[in-house]
Amino acid sequence: MRMRKRITLYILLILSSIILFFPTVYALMVSFMNGREVLSGAVLPSSFSLDNYKKAFESLPLLSYLWNSLVISAAVMAGQLIVSSLAAFAFVFIKFKGRNALFFLFISTMMVPWEATMIPNFVTIQELGWINSYFGLTVPFFALAFGTFLLRQHFKTIPKELEEASQVAGLSRFQFFYKVVLPVSKTSLVTLGIYGFLTTWNMYLWPLLVTNDETVRTVQIALKQMQTKEVSTDWGVVMAGVIIVVIPTLLLLFGGQKQLQKGLTQGALK
Amino acid sequence: MKQVKLDGLYKTYDGTTPVLSNVNATIEAGEFFVLVGPSGCGKSTLLRMIAGLEETNGGAITIGNKRADQLMPSERDLSMVFQNYALYPHLTVFDNIVFGLHVKKVPKEERKRRGRETAEMLGLTDYLKRKPRQLSGGQRQRVALARAIVDESPVCLMDEPLSNLDAKLRAHMRAEIKQIQRRLGLTIIYVTHDQVEAMTMGDRIMVLNKGVTQQIGTPLEIYNQPANPFVATFIGSPPMNIAEGEIKDHKLFIEGLGPIPLPNGGAIDQTHVYAGIRPEAVRFVHDPVREKGSGLIEVKNVEVLGNETVLMFTAAGRDWYARWSGQWPVKPGDRIPVMIDYADVALFDKASEKSIKHGQSPDVAAEISREEVLL
Numbered sequence: 001m002r003m004r005k006r007i008t009l010y011i012l013l014i015l016s017s018i019i020l021f022f023p024t025v026y027a028l029m030v031s032f033m034n035g036r037e038v039l040s041g042a043v044l045p046s047s048f049s050l051d052n053y054k055k056a057f058e059s060l061p062l063l064s065y066l067w068n069s070l071v072i073s074a075a076v077m078a079g080q081l082i083v084s085s086l087a088a089f090a091f092v093f094i095k096f097k098g099r100n101a102l103f104f105l106f107i108s109t110m111m112v113p114w115e116a117t118m119i120p121n122f123v124t125i126q127e128l129g130w131i132n133s134y135f136g137l138t139v140p141f142f143a144l145a146f147g148t149f150l151l152r153q154h155f156k157t158i159p160k161e162l163e164e165a166s167q168v169a170g171l172s173r174f175q176f177f178y179k180v181v182l183p184v185s186k187t188s189l190v191t192l193g194i195y196g197f198l199t200t201w202n203m204y205l206w207p208l209l210v211t212n213d214e215t216v217r218t219v220q221i222a223l224k225q226m227q228t229k230e231v232s233t234d235w236g237v238v239m240a241g242v243i244i245v246v247i248p249t250l251l252l253l254f255g256g257q258k259q260l261q262k263g264l265t266q267g268a269l270k
Numbered sequence: 271m272k273q274v275k276l277d278g279l280y281k282t283y284d285g286t287t288p289v290l291s292n293v294n295a296t297i298e299a300g301e302f303f304v305l306v307g308p309s310g311c312g313k314s315t316l317l318r319m320i321a322g323l324e325e326t327n328g329g330a331i332t333i334g335n336k337r338a339d340q341l342m343p344s345e346r347d348l349s350m351v352f353q354n355y356a357l358y359p360h361l362t363v364f365d366n367i368v369f370g371l372h373v374k375k376v377p378k379e380e381r382k383r384r385g386r387e388t389a390e391m392l393g394l395t396d397y398l399k400r401k402p403r404q405l406s407g408g409q410r411q412r413v414a415l416a417r418a419i420v421d422e423s424p425v426c427l428m429d430e431p432l433s434n435l436d437a438k439l440r441a442h443m444r445a446e447i448k449q450i451q452r453r454l455g456l457t458i459i460y461v462t463h464d465q466v467e468a469m470t471m472g473d474r475i476m477v478l479n480k481g482v483t484q485q486i487g488t489p490l491e492i493y494n495q496p497a498n499p500f501v502a503t504f505i506g507s508p509p510m511n512i513a514e515g516e517i518k519d520h521k522l523f524i525e526g527l528g529p530i531p532l533p534n535g536g537a538i539d540q541t542h543v544y545a546g547i548r549p550e551a552v553r554f555v556h557d558p559v560r561e562k563g564s565g566l567i568e569v570k571n572v573e574v575l576g577n578e579t580v581l582m583f584t585a586a587g588r589d590w591y592a593r594w595s596g597q598w599p600v601k602p603g604d605r606i607p608v609m610i611d612y613a614d615v616a617l618f619d620k621a622s623e624k625s626i627k628h629g630q631s632p633d634v635a636a637e638i639s640r641e642e643v644l645l
């Protein structure tokens with residue numbers, strides 16, 4: 001009975017992982033195929049040639065796009081971590097009138113879809129002259145209600161006595177923030193950092209809006225360009241581009257996962 | 271080492287109900303001073319006010335010769351041990367211990383030396399590289415102590431530092447803290463709700479109830495000469511038996527017990543009193559007919575502890591205890607004759623609850639002086 005249950009479970013798991021993973025694997029396969037193979041609907045390439053990858057790099061300044069994406073994602077990640085952790089610190093450790101009301105106002109901005117604020121944001125960026133600049137691509141994303149919420153929840157688990165002990169020891173408020181609160185909340189910071197990085201890396205609409213030349217454009221736009229550049233799309237090249245774009249995010253996920261697991265087992269308080 | 275002076279301290283959280291009122295005390299340099307009282311009486315609040323973690327709403331705190339109640343916690347030059355230890359979970363034991371020295375910019379070499387010495391004193395040398403979560407409760411407690419001691423602050427505050435430990439470890443740590451305090455000559459202000467800790471550790475004790483000081487004195491003063499029925503019942507285990515009594519015809523009447531004759535010349539002005547009798551002063555009577563002031567009691571419960579026997583019975587509508595040394599063949603339901611000597615009775619005025627007369631203390635009864643003991 002238990003055996004049968006287990007077998008069923010495994011079959012279901014395998015099936016769903018195949019369904020989930022098929023598009024990615026197929027993209028990988030297509031990236032090695034030549035145009036004829038793609039059109040014939042083959043699943044496996046006849047040979048693993050790297051021609052498509054070469055073409056992908058030749059057709060567009062892919063490296064510079066990658067670099068832009070990296071800079072922007074890293075900047076947004078850092079900005080979000082700094083702004084969210086400082087805001088969360090204020091909401092947890094600094095007493096002031098209307099703190100909870102302000103927090104709920106802050107949180108309620110999560111219910112406004114980002115697209116709704118896009119036009120006012122665009123106008124602001126334009127007024128500031130930040131079109132086609134890293135500023136325009138990063139600064140609007142620094143304040144993140146979700147991040148503040150996540151970190152506030154973690155900060156609240158820090159015992160009050162820890163703050164009092166550091167007060168007695170002579171730590172200033174800011175020293176308490178970076179010497180105690182941040183290290184203790186490493187897990188949440190890593191989670192938020194990865195979340196911020198990936199979201200920014202995968203962003204398409206905003207970079208398209210605020211850039212109009214190649215200097216600061218990101219890889220997501222490059223992918224779209226590959227599709228539309230030629231009359232008939234060379235799917236092999238596009239998929240090669242996709243794989244190149246996905247690799248850094250996978251690296252980050254795998255690296256971060258280890259860090260996350262370590263954090264989860266080590267960070268426990270008390 | 272510094273003196274700490276509390277002058278008419280007042281504290282309220284909501285602006286109307288006082289949590290502490292008119293607390294006065296002078297804690298001498300090098301003294302082990304215990305604040306004891308039931309849960310919620312304001313002990314932690316008082317300690318936190320001394321530490322500067324809670325503002326005062328009236329009165330003054332002086333540490334050394336400096337008025338301290340407007341200073342920041344770090345400017346008061348003290349260390350503190352918290353009930354839940356408050357160790358930094360991301361730092362190793364060693365870094366936890368020297369954290370404060372780091373903040374005070376003590377040079378690295380000295381930091382190392384002092385950290386090592388303190389760790390050795392508390393038997394932590396083998397654990398210096400571990401994180402707090404890899405330690406047992408008792409070891410964490412030691413780290414918290416080490417962190418307070420390494421500071422060499424003249425005043426050390428402790429808020430129920432032993433309450434998370436099991437009974438055996440607690441007894442051990444009691445002795446250890448006391449020894450360290452003596453060796454280093456620390457001024458310690460120690461908060462506890464446990465009267466045993468207060469009695470065994472304190473040079474002097476302050477008993478607090480509902481934010482009001484009940485009595486300040488050495489452990490024996492508090493035990494032998496309690497200022498009011500609250501102190502009398504709070505200190506000592508089992509507690510002092512207390513009952514309403516009436517003084518008539520030169521006798522003390524307590525319901526459920528025989529009348530206790532007053533000695534010649536021992537007249538008392540009051541009629542209505544509270545009578546307090548320590549459990550060891552309720553004595554067994556061999557010859558109930560001849561002994562004056564004896565009465566029959568019905569035993570409700572018996573606890574045989576090996577070296578002593580504790581009986582529970584009812585008198586004047588309350589539970590009373592008698593404690594006799596040795597193992598007594600008594601069972602619940604037995605009716606046995608007991609007597610109380612007037613000299614052992616403490617009397618309190620019924621209206622003001624102030625002490626009228628202290629009971630005779632056990633050391634007087636034994637009549638052995640310190641000189642004799644030392645021979």
Ligand SMILES: Nc1ncnc2c1ncn2[C@@H]1O[C@H](COP(=O)(O)OP(=O)(O)O)[C@@H](O)[C@H]1O
Pocket residue numbers: 283289307308309310311312313314315316
């Ligand atoms: N931050 C606070 N806000 C409001 N009331 C408090 C606060 N801290 C303590 N109290 C109240 O003050 C009283 C004394 O508390 P406390 O000093 O913690 O007692 P103890 O340490 O003796 O158990 C209690 O009635 C408690 O409810």
Ligand SMILES: [Mg+2]
Pocket residue numbers: 313314315
């Ligand atoms: Mg307390």
